[in-house]
Amino acid sequence: TPTHPLKRRRSRWVVLAGGTAAVLVGAVLLLQWSRPDARPASRKLQAGSKTAAVGTARVTKAPQNRPVARISTGSLTAMIYEEDLARECVQRIGREVLDNMINRMIIQLACQERGVTVTEEEVDQEILRISKEFNLDPQAWMEFLQAERNITPQQYRRDIIWPMLALKKLAGERVTITEADMQRAFQRHYGPRVKARMIMFDNIRRANAVWQEAMKHPEEFERLAREHSIDPTSRALDGKIPPIARFSGNEELEKAAFKLREGEISGIIHVGMNRYVILKCEGYTEQVVKDIEEVRPILYQELEKEKVQEMIARYFEDLRQQTRVDNYLTNTSTGGTRRATGPAPRTIRQAAGTTPQRRTEARR
Known part of the structure; x- marks a missing residue:
């Protein structure tokens, strides 16, 4: 059917829904940031968390070091405490998790500065819209994501949908789709394609030597690729x-x-930094749809999504470059103008269960 290639693309999106994203390419998806939350900061705090109000933020006092496991054998007993568990987690996955938290906080601070909010209702509507695209109700869609991609409903709302909606609002631009864009997309999705085999190299001299052998013995192309x-x-x-x-x-x-x-071998093609390829053509596929008018509405929708994703990716990259990040775990600094020297400043931390946008930094 005319929509077949786009349905294939949409199926691939389902498989990748928990990864760079859909949006960001990426993302991308760039949109899997750790637990952004649009709900008010007045939710009940977790047990054991004591806070003192400071301006619009809350200072969290360190909770007691609770035991998380007890191991007994014979007359010996050992305890594992939260601090031990936290230390081990930081050593194993701390950099990745902190990176996600930093990305999340960059978006939160940008929203706070610009007065941008994303409501729970908006998140619900976006999940409903996406689930309808796959002919599923939201509950079935959430169950699919958890079963196939190990993404919980809470993670999906906070780590994927919330950042995407927040960045759309922050970018605040409508994409423009020209007829030339439509024609290119039509050719990309429905036009003929080259069936081929490829040999890739990271060295031009090696590529040249193999190309000469392939030109002498084109029937050996498969072996040369292998x-x-x-x-x-x-x-x-x-x-x-x-x-x-x-x-x-x-x-x-x-x-x-x-x-x-068909049957012809290309020259050496430079496709990227230290990347060279040789192709052998095995014919062409037939054009799936001849008239763009048959698929114009769905093609426009898909193209609009692509352009929005590109716009969001560009906006977030600009936002990262403008935002100073001093990463004390990796001892690196990016963006902004300040230097990350000396000990970390005293910070006002988000209390457990409160919205990320309440975190700010206090200086003595």
Whole structure:
């Protein structure tokens, strides 16, 4: 059917829904930040958490070091405490988790500065909209994500949907879609594609030597791909790659591919830094849809989503560059103008269960 290629893309999105994202490409998705929350800061605090109001933020006093496990054998007993568990977690996954928390806080502070809010109702509506695209109700969609991607409903709301909506509001721009954009998207999704095998290299001299051998013995191309390609996926398939579409991301590769006739071998194509490929054409696929008018509405929707995702990715990258981040765990600083020297300043921390936007920094 005319919508078949886009349905395939949407299926791939389902598989990747918990990863760079959908949006960010990425993201991307760039949108899997740790636990942003649009709810008010007046929720009940977790047991054992004592806070004192300071301006609009709360200072959290360190809770007692509770035991989390007890191990007994014979006459011996050992205890494992929260501090031990926290220390181990920081050593194993601390950098990744902190990175996510930093990204989340960058968005939160930007929202606070600009007076941007995302309500629970808006999150609910976005989840409903997305689930309808896959012909599921929200509950079934959440169950699918948890079963297939190990994403809990809470993580999905806070780590994916909330940041996406917040960044859309912060970016605050409407995307423009021209007829030229539509035509390129039409060719990308529905136009003919080049069926090919590929050998990839990270060294131009090695690429040249293998290319000369392939030109002498084109029937040996599969063996050469298996023995010399540095791309593990296509190497395992004797160089077989997905058909190459127009306007799919690498202009040099596409130009070279669409010049080939069936059975012909390309020259050496420079596709990126220290990356060179040789293609062997195995024919062309047929154009799926001939008239753009048959698919214009759905094509417009998909193109609008792509452009919004690109816009959000650019906006967040600008936001990161403008925001000073002093990472005391990795001893690095990015963005802004301050230097991260000396001990970490005393901070006003978010109390457990409160909204992230309440965290600020206090100086003595």
